[in-house]
Amino acid sequence: MKTDVLCGVDEGADAVMSTATSRSSRCFATAVVVGLVLCSPLLAQVETDPTRELLLELRRELREIREQVDDRLEDIESRLAQLETSPEPLDEPDENDAPLDLEELLEEATATLSPTAPAEQNATPPPAAASTLNPRISVIGDFLGAASWNTPKPFAPPPLDVREVEIAFQSVIDPFARADFYVSVPSLEDVGLEEGFITFLTLPADLLVRLGKVRVPFGRENVDHRPETFTVDRPDVIRAYFGDEGLSEAGVTLARLIPNPWDTFMELELDVLQGANQESFGGGSVEDLLYNLRFRSYYDLNPRNNLDIGVSYANGVNDVVRENRFRSQLFGMDATYQWRPLRRGAYRSFVWQTELMRSRRDTLDGSVDTWGFYSFARYQLTRRWYVGARVDRSQEPAYADSERRSLSSFVEFFPSEFQRFRLQYRYSDLREGPSSHQLFLQWYYLIGTHGAHRF
Amino acid sequence: MTTRILRTLLLVAAIASPALAQQPLKVVGTIPDFVDLARQVGGEHIEATSIAVGYQDPHYVDPKPSFVVKLNQADVLIQVGLDLEVGWLPPLLNQSRNARVQRGGAGWIDASEGIELLQRPTRPLSRAEGDIHVFGNPHYWLDPVNGKIIAAHIARVFSELRPEWAQVFAENLSLFESELDTALERWLAKTAPYRGRRVIAYHNAWPYFERRFGIEIAGFIEPKPGIPPTPRDLVRVISLMRQAQIGTLIHTVYHNDNPSRFVAEKANAEVITLATSVHGAEDVDDYFELFDYNLDLLLASFQRARSGSD
Structure with a gap:
């Protein structure tokens, strides 16, 4: 009603005043109207007795609750003080004198279920929350001390060497893919990419696709990074066919699970790669690709024992002479048996792994067939101690007459899962040459959050 | 014409959907406790298996390829979270080729959600303090009250995936909760x-x-x-x-x-x-x-x- 009156005044004045005056008076009128509208609820509240009473009642109740809470807090504080001063609390409880009320305990149990609990929990984020979207970063150091007797130059490592520093960055990219990068610095020189690939996690048809530089899954051992291999040095056959660093190439890998009625793990993988490996596949031109095919199957013999079997085939160009493309074909078979008791899995385990490889290398003088194998076993004695041995026999891929045999044994100590010492002795002999002896002391350590390894 | 095709498609979908939906939910729990809670809620409508066995240290489980097959076929994965399984679950999930159980997928359950966590560090940590859990102590299923929270979480996800059985899941959950309340009083x-x-x-x-x-x-x-x-x-x-x-x-x-x-x-x-x-x-x-x-x-x-x- 008041508003109507004011508007009426405003309209009457408008007829006789200048435009400027009418605008200012309109502003004034609007301000008054707004002020009244804003104040009206308060006025109404003052005037309406029931609402006011309700408000006062609520205030009274609130005060009472506050007083109760204060009383309880005082009570709890005094109880705490008592507990702190008593030397041996409740050392000899009396069954007849239950210290706490059962009803109270049940109430406490249901209080944990109150919907506020999770919200309170989220109020203070954990310290790591701020960095959860960053990639997991880790650094691995691989220090090697070596002593060699009668060892030809290429096979004798320097006496003291930071053999490799590996820096890993691993993260999920989005709901569909993840990325893993491993930068390696061998002997503190030449920074290189050991692996760097994206994995597509949610493709149809049970496919797993990786793009980038990968350690090629030819057999079992080749996929391991050097600081993480079972022995100080890679098996001779891997070094002969792929070099010290193993076979690591850029390309695309496609792996598919093969459905079967036994629900057994069977996987077929095809890799198309840029062959640049100096030992077996490095002689081609840019357009020459390397193909790798692998089948892997895994069997749980029982919950403690399992067997992993694989076959691999790789085909790529090793040399180009006068338009002739000489190819190398590699065939591989591998078997790994593992035992780990479930109850005391951290204290005892055994692994036995064997790989057999065969190479057919085309050359100007026809094809050269060579072969090699290694067999390795490791037994875990206690939570921190392991012993193991490996036997090797190998040939150089281009020389069918060459032959190297060696025998290694080692002992390992893990102060924790983040560092390891390994002492390894190696005896080897060439078909035409002296026997050699080598002693290694390796120290491996890891900082940061390193992704778990494949099985 | 388009309407007819649409109608036919809808009819086919209507006929096919109950047949598809009646498949029991395949559930994988990282520990057997979650498998039991899932069974309490899901009853005969689920098939559940565990990755770790009950007397195994859940911190150290070999990521065997046979678990890849289980995860590949799973509709639901229930895990402890808080980095307890960090040493072995990520490589299994990476190879599972199953979007349903990846983080954020419809069947992904991190059972620690909604639990009032204990021993959450309030200061920066380092490994000099041993094998610590930066998100809090992960052994929370050893409080039966938390069992109720986990079961409710499981029932919620089961009902979202199989709405036609939501009533059954709700009844099973309610029964489990009242049984647990009685047991809790006894304990x-x-x-x-x-x-x-x-x-x-x-x-x-x-x-x-x-x-x-x-x-x-x-x-x-x-x-x-x-x-x-x-x-x-x-x-x-x-x-x-x-x-x-x-x-x-x-x-x-x-x-x-x-x-x-x-x-x-x-x-x-x-x-x-x-x-x-x-x-x-x-x-x-x-x-x-x-x-x-x-x-x-x-x-x-x-x-x-x-x-x-x-």
Whole structure:
């Protein structure tokens, strides 16, 4: 009603005043109207007795609750003080004198279920929350001390060497893919990419696709990074066919699970790669690709024992002479048996792994067939101690007459899962040459959050 | 024409969908406790398997390829979270080729959601403190009240995936909750006279159990989580037990029990090996029996300690 009156005044004045005056008076009128509208609820509240009473009642109740809470807090504080001063609390409880009320305990149990609990929990984020979207970063150091007797130059490592520093960055990219990068610095020189690939996690048809530089899954051992291999040095056959660093190439890998009625793990993988490996596949031109095919199957013999079997085939160009493309074909078979008791899995385990490889290398003088194998076993004695041995026999891929045999044994100590010492002795002999002896002391350590390894 | 095609498609979908939806949910739990809770909620409408077995250390599980097959076929994955499975679950999930159970997928359950976590670090940590969990202690299923929270979480996800069985899941959950309430009353009544009783534990797996049942863990044999004890650590624990007259030492089934037995002998105490999970001991076949078993062992030890001192 008041508003109507004011508007009426405003309209009457408008007829006789200048435009400027009418605008200012309109502003004034609007301000008054707004002020009244804003104040009206308060006025109404003052005037309406029931609402006011309700408000006062609520205030009274609130005060009472506050007083109760204060009383309880005082009570709890005094109880705490008592507990702190008593030397041996409740050392000899009396069954007849239950210290706490059962009803109270049940109430406490249901209080944990109150919907506020999770919200309170989220109020203070954990310290790591701020960095959860960053990639997991880790650094691995691989220090090697070596002593060699009668060892030809290429096979004798320097006496003291930071053999490799590996820096890993691993993260999920989005709901569909993840990325893993491993930068390696061998002997503190030449920074290189050991692996760097994206994995597509949610493709149809049970496919797993990786793009980038990968350690090629030819057999079992080749996929391991050097600081993480079972022995100080890679098996001779891997070094002969792929070099010290193993076979690591850029390309695309496609792996598919093969459905079967036994629900057994069977996987077929095809890799198309840029062959640049100096030992077996490095002689081609840019357009020459390397193909790798692998089948892997895994069997749980029982919950403690399992067997992993694989076959691999790789085909790529090793040399180009006068338009002739000489190819190398590699065939591989591998078997790994593992035992780990479930109850005391951290204290005892055994692994036995064997790989057999065969190479057919085309050359100007026809094809050269060579072969090699290694067999390795490791037994875990206690939570921190392991012993193991490996036997090797190998040939150089281009020389069918060459032959190297060696025998290694080692002992390992893990102060924790983040560092390891390994002492390894190696005896080897060439078909035409002296026997050699080598002693290694390796120290491996890891900082940061390193992704778990494949099985 | 388009309408006819659409109508036909809808008809086909309507006929096909019940047939598809009637498939039981395939559930994988990282520990057997979650498998049991899933069975309590899902009943006959689920097929559940566990990755770790009950007497295995869930921190250290081999990521075997046979688990890849399980995860590949799973509709739901229930995990402990808080980085407990960080050493083995990520490579399995990476190879599972199954979007349903990847983080954020419809069947992804991190059972720690909604749990009031204990021992959440409030300061920066380093590995100098041992194998610590930066998000809080992960052994939360050892409090039956948390079991209710986990079961409700599972029922919610099951109902979203199979709305036609939502009513069944809700009824099963309600039944489970009332049974657990009854059991909880029994357990609390049993433990009430012993609240505040002090014990020693090998590994820090019991803070939730400790809080719920009012026992007090005065120390650990492990000097730091995951670090095996040295002789000096054993001496420290023995003197603590003698000084505070602690008569019970809680051991975990998957740790070497030689240090615990040595300490108990020197401190005139006894070792009891409690189950940390369902199937962690004989006769522990479900979530209820887990607490029955542990509390029976614990209370029997307390009673023996008392009669010995009388």
